[in-house]
Amino acid sequence: MSEDRSYAPPVFKRRRLDGSGRSTPRAEHASTPGPDVPQPTDEDTKALDRDWYAGDEFGGHVFGDDMHNPFGNDYSAWEKEHQEAVKAEKMSSRYDARREQRNKDNDAWETNRMLVSGVAQRRDMAADFDDDEATRVHLLVHELRPPFLDGRTIFTKQLEPVPAVRDYQSDMAVFSRKGSKVVKEARQQRERQRQAQEATSMKGTALGNLMGVKEEDGDSAMAIAGEEDAVRKPDGETSNKFSDHMKKKAEGGSDFSRTKTLQEQRQYLPAFAVREDLMRVIRENQVIVVVGETGSGKTTQLTQFLHEEGYGDAGMIGCTQPRRVAAMSVAKRVAEEMDVKLGSTVGYAIRFEDCTSKETVIKYMTDGVLLRESLNEPDLDKYSCIIMDEAHERALNTDILMGLFKKILQRRRDLKLIVTSATMNSKKFSEFYGGAPDFTIPGRTFPVDTMFHRSPVEDYVDQAVQQVLSIHVSMDQGDILVFMTGQEDIEVTCELVQKRLDALNDPPKLSILPIYSQMPADLQAKIFDRAAPGVRKCIVATNIAETSLTVDGIKYVVDAGYSKMKVYNPKMGMDTLQITPISQANASQRSGRAGRTGPGKAFRLFTEKAFKEELYLQTIPEIQRTNLSNTVLMLKSLGVKDLLDFDFMDPPPQDTITTSMFDLWALGALNNLGELTKLGAKMSAFPMDPSLSKLLITAEEYGCSEEMITIVSMLSVPNVFYRPKERQDEADTQREKFWVHESDHLTYLQVYSAWKSNGMSDGWCIKHFLHPKSLRRAKEIRDQLLDIMKMQKMQMLSCGMDWDVIRKCICSGYYHQAAKYKGSGEYINLRTNLGVQLHPTSALYAGHPPDYIVYHELILTSKVYVSTVTAVDPHWLADLGGVFYSVKEKGYSMRDKRITETEFNRKMEIETQMADDRRRQQEQIAAEQARDSRKKTLSGPVKKVVTQGAVKKPVIKRKGRNF
Template sequence: MGLIKKVLTRRRDLKLIVTSATMNSDRFARFYGGAPEFFIPGRTFPVDIQYSRSPCEDYVDSAVRQVLAIHVSQPTGDILVFMTGQEDIEVTCELIAERLSQLNDPPKLSILPIYSQMPADLQAKIFDRAAPGVRKVIVATNIAETSLTVDGIMYVVDCGFSKLKVYNPRMGMDTLQITPVSQANASQRAGRAGRTGPGKAFHLYTERAFRDEFYIATIPEIQRTNLANTVLLLKSLGVRDLLDFDFMDPPPQDTITTSLFDLWSLGALTNLGDLTPLGKLMTSFPMDPSLAKLVLTSSTDYSCGEEILTIVAMLSVPSVFYRPKERLDEADAAREKFFVHDSDHLTLLTVYQQWSANGRRDQWCVKHFLHPKALRRAEEIRNQISDIMKSHNLSVVSCGYDLDIVRKCICSGFYHQAAKRKGLGEYINLRTSVSMNLHPTSALYNSGDPPDYVVYHELILTSKEYMSVATSVDAHWLADLGGVFYSVKEKGYSAGTGRREVEFSRKGELEREMEGDRRVQREREEVERRERERGKGEVKEVVVGKVVKKVGGGGRGGSAVVRPVIGRRR
């Protein structure tokens, strides 16, 4: 939006129309200098909104009781229940079925959960028309607010919470937080009851909480997520001063500076904050910068493009592993058959290769508790990445059976997310000293001999800080590839000098490079300062009618562009 606003100031011939069913149009109008607003009414039916008389302590239990009350006392019509995630949805469905069975001859009720990790064929059941005399109750996440419209919904039960992914720039970690919904979310949820006829919405919170405690709108994603990809894009478009950029919803400065630092540490930015040749190539790939670097170095440095393209594609889709609650042991046993014990990344590679070798059949996926839809999407992404590689004349070859090359390539993209073992399954981040854990579903968790050092794809905070998709790496790889962060000290013995300690480090070399760039920057600023001073002393003759006026000598010259020098964190 900020870039479009800049373009519109220079191109008066362009017209911009922003449309949405849910946005706060007044904010957009103000951002674009008082642009006109148009409202197109849609066809909706009245919804009777009912709030809880007192705050509920357990929204799952309250939702179950409300569903059963609707089912036994309200006229026909299907029910939509909003929950926070898979675990809450499964517990809610179990409790509804259990308590329904305790009633004396209750009306028939079809209980249908829906969440992102369900197989597509099970998700599609919510759209099937119920048999005569059967009421449907659909228990869903906030995906049902806008993305899904199911005919026949007459009743909505809103728990008042949702799960949001929030990025902590100081810890470099995404956290899944259960937070109250906004007033806009609550209104959107209630509106699902009025799509096909008059309906009722039951909010499991008080009207006072809705009015006084809920945000008016959800916190914009740009203010709560990692911005490395956005920063890289803006840099490629020539935006130099990101802290002064006209964002519609300005993100926290900590997040911007952390993103700049991470891009610099990956080699995408110079010490002066400009794009490097590697950074320019990374902008061609619509993915996280770490993954983009993986793809590029797999071709230029490691000759393992076939393997890395598959791994990156698998990391770009939701988890391919399916764990139905009623068959957890079977699902985990099937997953273990694919394990490569020193790498979750290589485990994903094995899954894709086995799927491809078995004809990409859905039946094979069902047998091995895999999502066929996610695997097909990974194949599409892999083909897209391959096409981009070809457009840049980058080779895509296989490393054969030398999987250590693949692990080293993975280290080249994720050395800034490295951890050292401090206990069984417990690690400590080498940069932030944050304690973290291998996830119980990781191939490394039950390997018997956990590695001393790992790199990981991302860190997720749920009940603990868990590393998502980890790979064991050599300490020397970290010191070589991530020299800005790490060094290796080795103790040895020499016959001549006795005990000795040798340190392998690239920090001195990198610091000398940074000092040289600072010197160049200071010289550049000095040249610009002298040019400004010289410009102030110039006198020009301007003819106005028949009068000659002298202009100059006291005016201000141009302005210097000062770009931050990015250095090491201490």
């Protein structure tokens, strides 16, 4: 490739449907963007960071998060275009079908005339027909099961599935599925306004640029100086680590934090007042449960107390967090309090980012990081103390660590385990560890008057707005905290409160402040600022305000009664974010927010009957409602042969376990007996989804390791394509330059290769509408994966431009997510029959649809889309995914299919029986050897032992035992 900075990859022809339904070639050479190409703003960069740090620890995609979604909620235009294209394709299909039928009729007539006249023989014509038929390949889908999943084996004590809601027919469950009516109306109104604005505005369009219509200064307008600065940066050397970009001081905070020193703030915390008693209990016990409200200081102070007491001399003091952003922010705070550089005495570690050193004594990390460390160090010897923070959230990895620690603590009597929790679930943790003592950090709480709604509330957003206005105009001073489910609900609530407040005559002043995890940190910090005199604050938040942060001055709480929960959808084979009723424990925690600084009131937008009959007592642990493929693979790698023997605090359902084991078996990670294979052992070394791990391993066999490690790295970061609202057409044109029409995976490879060839320049990224930060992060991940592959002694091989090899390798990791083209733009998942469509951002979207594809993930809006897609040969699916598919041969009937499946199952049963016979034979041989050894020992010489002054009877001395 050329080293010229203006290089762009070869442009591929894109075919679009015109009004008649016919495809038309697009211009081969798109115009290069001018110097006014918008640069990604600070907010865009912060959004990428939030997507990265707030994401799942293993990097899996979840319906409802936008990590790999390049268009966010802006789907309407694409869906409208898609509907028009489908309509045109249907018209074209009907026209083509009629024309094809006429051609067939003509061919049949001509064939008949040729046969009658004797010009041609029937066998010749039949051969021609056979050749035509041979070009079409059909796959048969088999329902094969390994013998260890024959339904007779029990893997868990929880045999029945755990539903996400207590009663699916209850009022709250029905209302949560329907959603809020006012939110839907607001969404439609925004779309109408956007379309009207686009219809009347020429800014940013090709015609507008031609006529000299200039862009208004806005968030997406690029400062040319900024582009020049990007070009002048040391290319490829910029770090993406959170620690390298932190500001010395927080971007906001309360008046208390601004007027007090860090040491004065420490001494004010409730945990500091009980330090001596707390350390005494820790010294006297190996396991202790620490109970404290949010804001008590248990997260930041416990590690410092242990360090000051000298526990750091015997090993590191580790503290696990369920979320990445918490691990980093808490480590930053503790480093500031101890006046040390982050990464020295105090550090953090998350997936693909390690900010520690040899000097590190206090280490904050995600629970997933500690779990992976236990693979290489089963006893965690480098730690003297482990703090399991926020254990009440019952995150998946937290529950696995809980079970592992029961065995580790038996082997390491010197290890201290401290489990911290909010008031909920503390007794359960104590009982799990054999009655471990619990220590309560006293909080400053006041009585809260809780009020239920008289009748079921159908639209919780509309009712919350009414309740806020009622409180504001008729009740005493005091700030309001409203609990909502997510960003869209929060934004609509804030807009409606302000709109209805403006309609009142001279209403009291109200400061409306939203907060959710995707909001920039400086805007989040505003909720801690004191309001002006005579102004009441109304904070609208997700469940982040339940336990993760504390806001002083809250006197009124409005609880909608819902939250977003990650739930495994077996039909789609993925985790989804669903709006579900909260638990009784969550409701109590929310109400308690009103009693932190004085007596308060809590308004619950559900009835008391619903509270008692429709809400679970506790939130369902994540381990009972999510996909467990990674977890099962991890446990198998840790030597847990029988999952029934593992000590789960709450065992996962049988169906979830069997589904996960089936997926691992299909990938080759488990053998026909449910035991870990060599491939599975290698897969567990990579901190990512099993499918991606398999891609890296099989790439060595196919000779494309160099290319595959790049593709996997690009799949592990937020979206690399930048699409500003004012330059969407230009951005799409630049994006198409990178397209490889057979594969989105290869498109990512094309982007990375071009970026690398252009010196990893930020300026080049901006010109081609790419996020430089995402590409730099992909490079860092690639380097870490390269280290893991070297540790596994895997060769780095390149296939050059033989991209069919890469596509076949991709098929080897995704054959369980294959789909067949049905027509009219729709594909059908081969295994589940789920109807899906190509995502508009796919390189395959506008071209001729291939018959068979494999995909990386699903995206759910008004439809189910497949994203990051690769076209595959059906023979590859049959060869690599033989447990699922086979090529349908001519004359192959459904009876033959049943015979094939019966023979497979019979073979599996014979293999299982042979394995059982071998195991029984080995046990019998071992028992016989033990008996022979005992007989030889008993027939040994007898020694007489005589002590002075008395004659003793002979004592037969044997090894380890006296007779």
